[in-house]
Amino acid sequence: MSDIAKFIFGFKRFQKDYFCADSTVFEDLREEQKPRALLIGCSDSRVDPALLTGCAPGDLFVVRNVANLVPPCEDDGGHHGVSAAVEFAVRSLEVEHIIVLGHCNCGGIKALLREGGGGHSGAFIDSWVNIAAKAREQVLTDLAGSAPQVQERACEQAAILISLENLLTFPWLRKRVEAGQLYLHGWYFDFESGELFSYLPETQHFELLVPRCA
Ligand SMILES: [Zn+2]
Numbered sequence: 001m002s003d004i005a006k007f008i009f010g011f012k013r014f015q016k017d018y019f020c021a022d023s024t025v026f027e028d029l030r031e032e033q034k035p036r037a038l039l040i041g042c043s044d045s046r047v048d049p050a051l052l053t054g055c056a057p058g059d060l061f062v063v064r065n066v067a068n069l070v071p072p073c074e075d076d077g078g079h080h081g082v083s084a085a086v087e088f089a090v091r092s093l094e095v096e097h098i099i100v101l102g103h104c105n106c107g108g109i110k111a112l113l114r115e116g117g118g119g120h121s122g123a124f125i126d127s128w129v130n131i132a133a134k135a136r137e138q139v140l141t142d143l144a145g146s147a148p149q150v151q152e153r154a155c156e157q158a159a160i161l162i163s164l165e166n167l168l169t170f171p172w173l174r175k176r177v178e179a180g181q182l183y184l185h186g187w188y189f190d191f192e193s194g195e196l197f198s199y200l201p202e203t204q205h206f207e208l209l210v211p212r213c214a
Pocket of ligand 1: 042043044066067068103105106107108109
């Protein structure tokens with residue numbers, strides 16, 4: 001089966017489940033969506049947010065980009081796609097949770113770490129991943145001499161924390177967090193082990209949220 005045929009077949013299966021069967025999911029969603037969470041994930045094909053979290057249409061508002069990064073709030077008239085999505089999710093949809101979902105073996109973080117965002121990954125990628133330049137500096141200082149895999153994992157996790165920090169630079173978002181109306185989560189999916197980790201501010205570490213299969 002060609003790639004495109006596979007996708008069309010997949011859509012037919014989706015249509016059968018949601019439009020041909022007794023499903024009322026889209027009847028309820030026709031007029032408006034009311035997702036309770038915004039998930040910011042990587043564009044990586046192995047880390048599909050809805051698949052990973054078992055979500056149905058309408059459950060998750062999703063932004064995906066290279067290395068699941070959030071830029072700081074910049075009021076410069078630029079084309080800020082991630083910021084626009086965050087603004088819509090928080091101010092219009094009034095989501096209660098924002099999850100920044102990072103993952104192992106992230107190509108974007110690898111580009112940042114190995115090339116410092118100034119290598120040969122491409123002008124757009126280099127500039128984009130530099131949002132997490134601070135994570136790179138921290139890892140190369142703290143883990144100088146460590147194995148590349150150790151540095152990469154640390155940088156992937158440190159970049160999640162930078163995105164969480166950057167989320168708080170949006171004043172209307174910070175206000176909701178401080179009022180207890182919005183909760184921020186840093187998750188890390190390890191697809192080598194199948195485990196899910198969550199950042200715990202108390203321990204300042206990513207702690208196991210879902211252990212590997214028994
Ligand atoms: Zn990635």
